[in-house]
Amino acid sequence: MNEPILVVENLVKYFPIRGGLFHHQIGEVKAVDDISFNIKSDEIFGLVGESGSGKSTIGKTLVRIYKPTSGNIRFKGKDVFHIAEKELFFFKKEVQMVFQDPKSSLNPRRSIKSTLEDPLIVHKLAQNGHSRKKTIKDLLQMVELSSNYMYKYPSELSGGQRQRIAIARALAVKPSFIVLDEPTSALDVSVQAKIIRLLQRLQSELQLSYLFISHDLSLMRTVASRIAVMYLGRIYELAPTEELFRNPLHPYTRTLISAVPVVSEKEQQVKPTKQSKEGEIPSPANPPSGCAFHSRCSLADQICSEQLPELVEVIQGHFVRCHHVSLNIASAKL
Amino acid sequence: MEDRHILDIQDLHVYFRVYEGVSYVLDGIYLHIARGERVGLVGETGCGKTVTMKTVMGMLKSPPAIIRYDKVSLDGQDILKMSPKELLRVKGTKISMIFQDPMNALNPVFTVGEQLYDVIRFAQKRLDNEKNPSQKEIHDRGIAILKEVRLPDPERIMGNYPLELSGGMRQRVLIAMALVNEPSFLIADEPGTALDVTIQDQILNLLKELVENRGISVLLISHNLGVVRETTERAYIMYAGQIVETAPVDLLFENPVHPYTQGLLASVPSLTGGEIAEGIPGMVPDYTVAPSGCRFHPRCTHSMSICSEKKPSLTMIEPDHYVACYLYTEQKEQNE
Numbered sequence: 178m179n180e181p182i183l184v185v186e187n188l189v190k191y192f193p194i195r196g197g198l199f200h201h202q203i204g205e206v207k208a209v210d211d212i213s214f215n216i217k218s219d220e221i222f223g224l225v226g227e228s229g230s231g232k233s234t235i236g237k238t239l240v241r242i243y244k245p246t247s248g249n250i251r252f253k254g255k256d257v258f259h260i261a262e263k264e265l266f267f268f269k270k271e272v273q274m275v276f277q278d279p280k281s282s283l284n285p286r287r288s289i290k291s292t293l294e295d296p297l298i299v300h301k302l303a304q305n306g307h308s309r310k311k312t313i314k315d316l317l318q319m320v321e322l323s324s325n326y327m328y329k330y331p332s333e334l335s336g337g338q339r340q341r342i343a344i345a346r347a348l349a350v351k352p353s354f355i356v357l358d359e360p361t362s363a364l365d366v367s368v369q370a371k372i373i374r375l376l377q378r379l380q381s382e383l384q385l386s387y388l389f390i391s392h393d394l395s396l397m398r399t400v401a402s403r404i405a406v407m408y409l410g411r412i413y414e415l416a417p418t419e420e421l422f423r424n425p426l427h428p429y430t431r432t433l434i435s436a437v438p439v440v441s442e443k444e445q446q447v448k449p450t451k452q453s454k455e456g457e458i459p460s461p462a463n464p465p466s467g468c469a470f471h472s473r474c475s476l477a478d479q480i481c482s483e484q485l486p487e488l489v490e491v492i493q494g495h496f497v498r499c500h501h502v503s504l505n506i507a508s509a510k511l
Numbered sequence: 512m513e514d515r516h517i518l519d520i521q522d523l524h525v526y527f528r529v530y531e532g533v534s535y536v537l538d539g540i541y542l543h544i545a546r547g548e549r550v551g552l553v554g555e556t557g558c559g560k561t562v563t564m565k566t567v568m569g570m571l572k573s574p575p576a577i578i579r580y581d582k583v584s585l586d587g588q589d590i591l592k593m594s595p596k597e598l599l600r601v602k603g604t605k606i607s608m609i610f611q612d613p614m615n616a617l618n619p620v621f622t623v624g625e626q627l628y629d630v631i632r633f634a635q636k637r638l639d640n641e642k643n644p645s646q647k648e649i650h651d652r653g654i655a656i657l658k659e660v661r662l663p664d665p666e667r668i669m670g671n672y673p674l675e676l677s678g679g680m681r682q683r684v685l686i687a688m689a690l691v692n693e694p695s696f697l698i699a700d701e702p703g704t705a706l707d708v709t710i711q712d713q714i715l716n717l718l719k720e721l722v723e724n725r726g727i728s729v730l731l732i733s734h735n736l737g738v739v740r741e742t743t744e745r746a747y748i749m750y751a752g753q754i755v756e757t758a759p760v761d762l763l764f765e766n767p768v769h770p771y772t773q774g775l776l777a778s779v780p781s782l783t784g785g786e787i788a789e790g791i792p793g794m795v796p797d798y799t800v801a802p803s804g805c806r807f808h809p810r811c812t813h814s815m816s817i818c819s820e821k822k823p824s825l826t827m828i829e830p831d832h833y834v835a836c837y838l839y840t841e842q843k844e845q846n847e
Binding site: 227228335365366367368369370371373374392393394395396398399400418419422432433434435436437438439440441442443444447448453455457458 | 555556661677679680710712713715734735736737738740741764774776780782783784785786787788791794
């Protein structure tokens with residue numbers, strides 16, 4: 178297929194836990210631990226996981242909000258964390274992010290026009306006020322809002338409209354890659370449907386690549402072309418969407434899919450059997466040894482708590498990190 | 512008839528006087544729950560789910576709320592005509608509630624044990640039939656219920672502060688508190704919504720099992736259609752303060768007939784893949800200038816002239832399946 182636009186190699190991000198009298202480091206949260214993946218151009222890559230799995234940390238590291246502890250990220254062949262000042266400008270124009278809660282990601286004291294104007298001024302995308310206004314009109318049209326929204330303030334808009342503005346702001350600089358961090362989880366389903374349709378349309382019209390971060394598996398199923406399943410800072414399964422849902426091989430993926438509350442009988446039937454025991458998600462500050470899922474896994478035995486399994490490609494493009502993957506492969510064939 | 516229903520709401524209207532005029536929030540709600548039945552109330556943000564719940568719990572202050580109704584009865588008693596004292600007694604013993612956010616529903620400065628003892632003592636005081644129980648009896652009941660919600664090491668958890676527990680454990684504590692006094696009716700407002708999906712799954716299964724064993728009637732309020740489908744037997748779909756459709760969940764979700772229900776279900780991304788539908792055109796109306804007749808008519812693709820003139824009433828289209836839409840009532844009239 179086409180070449181990757183973004184390559185992540187052995188990305189590690191630890192956050193220090195500070196405490197004690199002199200506020201020294203007493204531990205660390207291994208938010209992201211040795212993650213590698215790549216995103217092809219024109220692809221929607223999904224990152225799925227529960228809270229504390231490190232999916233948002235990855236998103237924020239990709240856009241340089243966080244600096245990684247180690248590992249590197251290459252965007253269009255250039256190392257994101259070792260680029261010259263001049264190229265940094267180019268990088269920031271190419272890579273944009275849309276956050277979960279548009280209420281807090283938009284400045285309440287600035288009108289929509291002034292919010293959308295800023296990136297145009299900074300990146301010199303429009304020469305004068307007149308052409309800026311025209312560009313803003315086009316942007317609003319792109320996110321299906323009429324041009325009189327320009328003079329409104331975020332508080333006058335509904336949640337869905339605010340998210341449209343946040344998307345328009347990201348599109349203002351004509352990026353090629355956008356990180357979408359739970360872009361619809363604060364919205365109602367009927368509004369979510371519209372925003373998702375919009376994002377899909379923009380992706381194919383403007384040939385964008387997305388990193389789509391979400392905890393909602395059914396949403397991922399409709400949106401993403403490949404999905405990485407994360408648990409406590411590591412990728413445990415990575416596969417093309419069809420393949421992942423048809424043939425989930427990691428016990429955690431199976432548990433996750435089977436836990437999704439669904440609305441139809443048809444969906445109920447495609448759910449795999451759960452492979453977990455009742456229990457809580459361990460804290461990322463103190464993850465279980467070996468395979469982090471072993472504390473909840475029903476297949477777990479001695480080796481799982483001692484040794485971290487490798488992420489192995491079991492079928493073309495389908496990677497799994499599990500000692501007992503052969504059991505699940507065998508059962509899938511039956 | 513009277514005794515079959517634990518909760519019976521007929522023609523409930525709620526208005527609020529606000530600066531802009533009168534906000535007409537609930538427009539004639541009909542809702543009933545049979546004994547031992549688990550019923551879901553589904554709708555999007557701002558459709559009046561919480562107002563309905565607050566009315567049932569006697570929590571709406573009037574003024575500012577103006578409440579008009581034919582009947583709002585819980586176990587044969589009119590809740591809205593009860594004295595505050597009676598209401599308090601009913602609340603602690605007959606009705607219980609589980610709230611959405613387990614962190615806010617628990618007091619952070621008291622231990623789980625202290626809060627649980629309070630709940631047990633409260634009920635004992637109100638149900639004069641028993642003697643004041645000893646501290647040991649109260650403690651034993653607390654431990655027993657914590658075991659029932661499958662919390663590991665209940666003795667230790669009794670001494671923990673809510674902050675020391677995870678979200679899933681807090682939700683279990685809340686379920687324990689709601690069930691410890693053996694209520695006959697439970698209102699669950701978005702249970703587990705704040706939790707991760709695997710933990711939510713555990714909590715909902717636990718809740719379902721416990722209420723089934725005890726024969727408790729449940730009103731589950733949620734915006735998540737999947738949760739309602741999997742935990743309840745029958746569901747009401749609410750739109751802008753009107754009930755638009757109700758049926759047993761299997762019937763309702765496999766064969767929705769109201770245009771709003773159809774639009775809503777089509778918007779839900781599916782685990783089997785496929786395109787998401789276009790959603791529903793337009794936005795939820797402003798309640799101060801709510802549309803006349805069927806409140807969904809400005810957004811409805813099948814809208815007819817009668818829709819804006821008169822509010823459709825809930826009509827049976829097949830056994831147990833009721834819908835408030837002229838598309839079906841007209842059809843029926845023609846057939847007859």
